Amino acid sequence: MSTYPSALNRRAIAMLKAVGEGRAELRCSCEPDLRVDGLSCCDQNTAHDLARAGLIRAVGVTIVGRWAPAELTEAGHRALGSDLPAAAA
Structure with missing residues (x-):
């Protein structure tokens, strides 16, 4: 897992919030x-950065090229x- 800059920009924060609200999916x-x-x-580079940094991930078993729900x-x-959600705490 790589590290993400300590200060997230507003777009990255909005993306993380959307994932946290259950409104996002990742193409595996x-x-x-x-x-x-x-x-x-609109900013797939930031989405890639968030995934590489280990801040978001796809839920469940996924097949390459398919969409899956995203989670923080x-x-x-x-x-x-x-x-943290109760299950992760």
Whole structure:
């Protein structure tokens, strides 16, 4: 897992919030694409950075090229300063 800059920009924070609210999906690949509310995210480079940094991940068993629900990792929750879900705590 790589590290993400200590200061996230507003777009990255908005993307993390959308994932945390259950509104996002990741296309499973080595550079996962993100869509929010069914629409492709305008900044896929930031989506790739968030995934590489271990802040977001796809949920469940996935097939390359398919969309899967996205979730925040523990590091993603910490980055937002949000509480961890009960199952992760």
